[in-house]
Amino acid sequence: MSLEIKKLEKKFSNLKVLDGIDLKVSGGEIVFILGRSGTGKSVLLKSIVGLLKPDSGEIWIDEEEVSHLSEEKYVPIRKKCGMVFQHPALFDSLSVFENVAFGVRRHFSHYSEEKIKSVVLESLSLVELYGVENKMAFEISYGMQKRVSLARTLAIKPRYLLFDEPTTGLDPVITRAINKLIWRLSRKLKVTAIVVSHDMQCALEISDRIVVLDQGQIVEESNPQLIRTSKVPLVQEFLA
Amino acid sequence: MGFLNELGRILIFVGKILKTIKSKSINCPDLSRQIYRVTIQAISITAFSGFFVGAIMSIQFNSQLKEFGALTVLGGLATSATLRELGPLLIAFMLSGKIGAYTSAELGTMRVTEQIDAMRCLGTDPIEHLVVPRFIAIVLSSFILLLVGLLSSIIGGAALGKIVGGLSAQEYFNAIPHFVTGWSIALGLFKCLSFGILLATVCTYKGYFTQGGARGVGRSVISTALITMVGIVVVDWFTSYLARSLEFLWTS
Secondary structure, three states: EEEEEEEEEEOOOEEEEEEEEEEEEEEOOOOEEEOOOOOOOOHHHHOOOOOOOOOOOEEEEOEEEOOOOOOOOOOOHHHEEEEEEOOOOOOOEEEEHHHHHHHHHHHHOOOEEEHHHHHHHHHHHOOOOOOOOOOHHHHOOOOHHHHHHHHHHHOOOOEEEEEEOOOOOOHHHHHHHHHHHHHHHHHHOOOEEEEOOOOOHHHHHOOOOEEEEOOOOOEEEEEEHHHHHOOOOHHHHHOO | OOOHHHHHHHHHHHHHHHHHHHHHOOOOOHHHHHHHHHHHHHHHHHHHHHHHHHHHHHHHHHHHHHHHOOHHHHHHHHHHOOOEEEEEEHHHHHHEEEEEEEEHHHHHHHHHHHHHHHHHOOOOOOOHHHHEEEEEHHHHHHHHHHHHHHHHHHHHHHHHHHHHHHHOOHHHHHHHHOOOOOHHHHHHHHHHHHHHHHHHHHHHHHHHHOOOOOHHHHHHHHHHHHHHHHHHHHHHHHHHHHHHHHHHHHHH
């Protein structure tokens, strides 16, 4: 089980956002991708799940090159690679239960209602949410919405979890709780986690590897212990 | 060049909608919900405006017909004009203001809060799930609202025919079949369909491709309103012009 990116490039108009990214992530790893805003971190994640098509390069997921796949053929890849967005991105018109069940109904169409219910409740319990399934998405706090969003992704049983700034807009207490949750889920469910973040402290605490992006290129790649000795100015800025 | 680019993107988008309608089964409960929502949102204002449109037509024709002693044809003329021209135009403007702006803002908000991306990640085609039901609902609701607007305009026209011209409701209604021909109905329906398609295309396209947060949603709503208002007038001119040529063929 591995995810590999080779020479990935993506341009918007004349702006090169990804400039030859090479990255390999092994099964069960937690990799943090850090960088300033607009350096292509989210574009990288969206390219992996096929929301954006790269201009060139390759994306290998479990020995399959997926960057050229059509929208329809990408559906099974998106089942493998669950993405948690920067916004909770819950569907306003649906209850918490229906939000979490949404992907399950599509990806596991053979499941009975009883089975769907047990998957939804199990996913909510993984993010430590109980008794909220009948509330509408807009009735719960922002922090809870973020956790429901994570539960919705977990419900489709992905092998890779991609987080796009999972703690943006949250207070320090919930931020810590979410970070611990990512670590615990990754270890408990044995999924590979790629986390895009600005939070170096959290990366140092829970990641196996830290990758730093600047102007569409990887400028540093190291484990949390060694990155403290990095001479790259951007890394030092993040560590300061 | 920018205009042609945009036009090309709109045509590709409409192509995807048509392909989805053709190849995938439409979610009937979802479609019914959308039709109900669109119709309910616009029905009261359409009926209200329709009443006054009929009343205005009645007043305008009344003074002219009185001069020629032809007041008995008032109902026919007012209804025919409403069906062929003002009815579809009125419905289109009502829908543009209420439903067009609403749909564009709704889809735009879903786009900027990443709900559309989340839907794709969860294995669902947003064109099929979000756009197609709204597109069809707007087109079909146009016809329902045309009927409501037309009926209320007849009532408004008849009421004013009585007040201003002293014409009984019976006399007003009797003249309608003489003027409202199959051609008038066909033209009214065709205009309604054209305006409905135009509105459904613009508001779903603008909403679906919104970029740039809350400001982007605002921009999408404004451009939906502008493009549909101008587009409706242009399409109205075009269909009226086309109708003149086709009417000859129809009657012969």
